[in-house]
Amino acid sequence: MSLPEFKLLLRPRTVEEAVGLLAKHANNIRVLAGGTDLIPSMRQKLFEPQYVLDIRHISELKGVHPRPGTGVEIGALTTHTTLERSDLLRQRYPVLTEAAGTVASPLLRNMGTIGGNICLDTRCLWYNQSLTWRKACGFCIKKDGDLCHVAPGGTKCWAAFSGDTPPALLCLNAEIEIASPSGMRRVPLREFYTGIGDSYRKLQADELLTRVFLPDTSAYYHGIYRKLRIRGSIDYPLAGVAVVLKRSNGHVADARLAITAVNPAPILIVGATQMLAGKVIDESLADAVGDLAAKTAKPLTTSALTPEYRREMIRVFTKRAVLAVANNESLVRH
Numbered sequence: 001m002s003l004p005e006f007k008l009l010l011r012p013r014t015v016e017e018a019v020g021l022l023a024k025h026a027n028n029i030r031v032l033a034g035g036t037d038l039i040p041s042m043r044q045k046l047f048e049p050q051y052v053l054d055i056r057h058i059s060e061l062k063g064v065h066p067r068p069g070t071g072v073e074i075g076a077l078t079t080h081t082t083l084e085r086s087d088l089l090r091q092r093y094p095v096l097t098e099a100a101g102t103v104a105s106p107l108l109r110n111m112g113t114i115g116g117n118i119c120l121d122t123r124c125l126w127y128n129q130s131l132t133w134r135k136a137c138g139f140c141i142k143k144d145g146d147l148c149h150v151a152p153g154g155t156k157c158w159a160a161f162s163g164d165t166p167p168a169l170l171c172l173n174a175e176i177e178i179a180s181p182s183g184m185r186r187v188p189l190r191e192f193y194t195g196i197g198d199s200y201r202k203l204q205a206d207e208l209l210t211r212v213f214l215p216d217t218s219a220y221y222h223g224i225y226r227k228l229r230i231r232g233s234i235d236y237p238l239a240g241v242a243v244v245l246k247r248s249n250g251h252v253a254d255a256r257l258a259i260t261a262v263n264p265a266p267i268l269i270v271g272a273t274q275m276l277a278g279k280v281i282d283e284s285l286a287d288a289v290g291d292l293a294a295k296t297a298k299p300l301t302t303s304a305l306t307p308e309y310r311r312e313m314i315r316v317f318t319k320r321a322v323l324a325v326a327n328n329e330s331l332v333r334h
C-alpha cells in the first residue's frame, strides 16, 4: 500500500510555528510525531491530507523534566523508550514506565511518542483495513459510510481506544497542555476523551498537544499495568488495566484503576477508588474490584478476540493487578 500523495511536508521548529501552520491549513493537515500510527493509516487511505506537519524537530517538546514543587513534565515528543528508561519516572511513577514498556515493539517504541499515544486514533476491525477491503466489505460510520457493522442499527461509533500509556496517566491524575493560536491551556487528561469512537478526542484542527504533567501528589504510588494482546512482542492492547496504590498503616490510603482498549476512551474507574479506600486488600475485595472493572468495559466485536473474552480478561487482570500491587506492599490478607 503506497502513501497517498500530499502537497507539502511542513517542518516547524517551534510550537508557535506549528500552531500557525495548523491554523492556516486546518482540516487539510495531519500532525506527524513518530508516525508509527499515522503512516500505516495514511497507507490504508484512512487519512489523505494535503499537508503533513512533521513536528519532530521541535526540540523543546522532547524529554522528561523534574519540576520541583509541582511534579514532572514530559514533552509530547518524548519516545516510549525514553519513558521506559527514565530512572526518575521508574522511581516516582512506575506504572507509566511499565505501560510505556509494553507499547508495540522496541523499534516502534524508539519512534512512537507519548503525544502520539495520547492522540492515537481509535481502532476497529471494520476501519483499520485497506481501502480495497473497506470498499468490498462496506464502509462504516467512522470513515466514508453511515452504518456501524459492530452495532447494526446504532448511530454511535464503537471503535476502541487502544493506547497503553493513557490508562497509566489517568491513574496518575495527569494533565496535558494544548497549544492553539489563542495560547496554551492545561486540561486534566480525563477530560480529553469524548467516549465516541469517530470523534474520540477534544482537540481542534488548529491545536497541538505539547506537554504532559504528572503531579507530585501522584508520585511514589506502587503501580502495575497488564495488557491482553495476540502477539506479546508487538500488538496493540485488546484489553488493558492500570492500577496504582498507596498505603498507610497497612490499609489502602489511596488507589486508582483505569482500563483501556475496551471502550472508545480509556476510562478511570472512580468507584474503584471508593471501594478500596481504607481497606486491607484480600481476594474478595480484589474480586469485587474486578467485577466493577468488567462492568465498566463495553467491548464490541472491534477486534479479533471476542468481546466476552476481553471483558473477562479485564476482570481477571484487574483482580491480579490489585492483588499484585497490594502484595508489593504486604497488604494481602491470607
Ligand SMILES: Cc1cc2nc3c(=O)[nH]c(=O)nc-3n(C[C@H](O)[C@H](O)[C@H](O)COP(=O)(O)OP(=O)(O)OC[C@H]3O[C@@H](n4cnc5c(N)ncnc54)[C@H](O)[C@@H]3O)c2cc1C
Binding pocket: 030, 031, 032, 033, 034, 035, 036, 037, 038, 039, 040, 076, 102, 103, 104, 105, 108, 111, 112, 113, 114, 115, 116, 117, 118, 119, 120, 121, 162, 163, 164, 165, 207, 208, 209, 210, 234, 235, 236, 237
Ligand atoms: C505494529 C504496531 C503495533 C502497535 N502496538 C501498539 C501497542 O501495543 N500499544 C499502543 O499504545 N500503540 C501501539 N501502536 C501504535 C503506535 O506505535 C503508538 O501508539 C505510538 O505511541 C504512536 O505515537 P506516534 O508518535 O508514532 O504517533 P503518530 O503516528 O505520529 O500519530 C498518531 C496520531 O496522533 C496525532 N498526534 C501525534 N502527536 C500529536 C501531538 N503532539 N498533538 C496532536 N496530535 C498528535 C497524529 O496526527 C495521529 O493522528 C502500534 C503500532 C504499530 C504499527
